[in-house]
Amino acid sequence: DKGGWSSFMAKEVSEGPIAVENTMRGRLTDRGVDLDLGVLDADVLRGIHRIVIVACGTAAYSAMVGKYAIETWARVPVEVDLAHEFRYRDPMLDEHTLVISISQSGETMDTKMAVQHAASRGARTLSICNTQGATIPRESEAVLYTHAGPEVAVASTKAFLAQVIGQLLFGLHLAKLRGTMTDDAIAEVVAEMRELPDELREVLAEQTSVHELAHWMSDTRSVLFLGRHVGYPVALEGALKLKEISYIHAEGFAGGELKHGPIALIEPGQVVFVVVPSPRNEPLLHSKIVSNIQEIRARGARIIAVAEAGDAAVLPYADVVLRVPLTLPMLEPVLQVVPLHIFALELATAKGLDVDQPRNLAKSVTVE
Numbered sequence: 256d257k258g259g260w261s262s263f264m265a266k267e268v269s270e271g272p273i274a275v276e277n278t279m280r281g282r283l284t285d286r287g288v289d290l291d292l293g294v295l296d297a298d299v300l301r302g303i304h305r306i307v308i309v310a311c312g313t314a315a316y317s318a319m320v321g322k323y324a325i326e327t328w329a330r331v332p333v334e335v336d337l338a339h340e341f342r343y344r345d346p347m348l349d350e351h352t353l354v355i356s357i358s359q360s361g362e363t364m365d366t367k368m369a370v371q372h373a374a375s376r377g378a379r380t381l382s383i384c385n386t387q388g389a390t391i392p393r394e395s396e397a398v399l400y401t402h403a404g405p406e407v408a409v410a411s412t413k414a415f416l417a418q419v420i421g422q423l424l425f426g427l428h429l430a431k432l433r434g435t436m437t438d439d440a441i442a443e444v445v446a447e448m449r450e451l452p453d454e455l456r457e458v459l460a461e462q463t464s465v466h467e468l469a470h471w472m473s474d475t476r477s478v479l480f481l482g483r484h485v486g487y488p489v490a491l492e493g494a495l496k497l498k499e500i501s502y503i504h505a506e507g508f509a510g511g512e513l514k515h516g517p518i519a520l521i522e523p524g525q526v527v528f529v530v531v532p533s534p535r536n537e538p539l540l541h542s543k544i545v546s547n548i549q550e551i552r553a554r555g556a557r558i559i560a561v562a563e564a565g566d567a568a569v570l571p572y573a574d575v576v577l578r579v580p581l582t583l584p585m586l587e588p589v590l591q592v593v594p595l596h597i598f599a600l601e602l603a604t605a606k607g608l609d610v611d612q613p614r615n616l617a618k619s620v621t622v623e
């Protein structure tokens with residue numbers, strides 16, 4: 256039931272705030288997190304030397320955000336591996352390695368096989384999954400359900416938000432166990448996480464510019480997405496969604512890579528979405544992305560910035576600014592991705608496409 260929405264995807268985008276609330280529900284205390292990961296108890300987690308996150312597609316992009324948060328907060332090396340690459344290359348695994356799988360459906364064949372491979376090599380396994388009782392959580396030692404509610408549209412939206420939140424919760428839990436963050440620092444993140452649902456509601460309420468933008472761009476042939484740090488996976492996700500449901504060639508790349516090749520693509524009129532971190536949080540990172548913007552702008556690109564509401568520095572260079580509220584750096588992707596999801600949805604709609612059932616794709620990829 257689409258509940259009055261034109262598509263399941265539109266409905267699911269609108270459910271972002273509640274999905275995030277549900278992922279956090281019962282897991283936040285006054286000043287910290289309270290996670291029960293069953294056999295992956297405090298002793299086991301303190302003995303972990305390395306984490307590998309395996310996933311595919313959008314879930315893998317959420318994992319790239321998770322990597323930054325977990326490494327920063329818990330000081331454990333984290334790698335992200337596409338599940339299908341992981342298991343065909345004899346990865347190094349032992350009982351001090353935790354393999355976290357991320358899957359909305361819990362049925363993705365490659366991710367399932369990666370988990371089985373990890374377990375057979377003695378690694379510890381944790382599933383972050385949205386579907387109760389699915390295969391991957393059943394094959395894992397412990398599970399953190401995201402509780403985002405069923406996702407019907409092929410393109411993943413609210414599940415991505417919930418996957419990021421699940422990993423943030425895990426990162427704080429691990430940081431607490433390992434003593435790598437002060438209680439005050441944890442409390443600050445928790446307080447900011449509690450604000451996310453309302454901030455998401457604000458982002459959703461401000462969609463009109465995205466709608467106009469999508470109409471204006473319905474004949475566009477190619478769109479680039481640029482980001483740095485946790486904005487990089489957001490850029491990749493924005494590009495994937497556009498390919499998937501709008502059938503427009505789109506590519507996401509890291510800002511620092513521009514000079515190493517992609518800048519050759521910039522010609523007058525090329526549309527580039529730029530995911531901009533808040534200048535208040537990350538002045539250095541912010542100045543780097545602003546210089547990226549200047550470089551491509553000077554070559555005639557049209558800039559659409561996803562930027563924090565108070566960021567005046569992007570205004571002179573951006574053709575359009577899609578605003579998001581201020582939050583902490585690791586939490587920014589949860590807000591920044593939403594205008595990109597809506598943009599893909601609006602553009603596909605403007606092109607008259609079936610957003611819920613894009614061609615050639617299935618909701619869960621249960622074959623290799």
Ligand code: F6R
Nearest residue numbers: 312313314358359360363410411
């Ligand atoms: C993109 C999308 C896919 C899935 C990927 C993994 O919008 O939906 O890229 O994210 O197929 O699926 P799950 O999370 O079910 O393992």
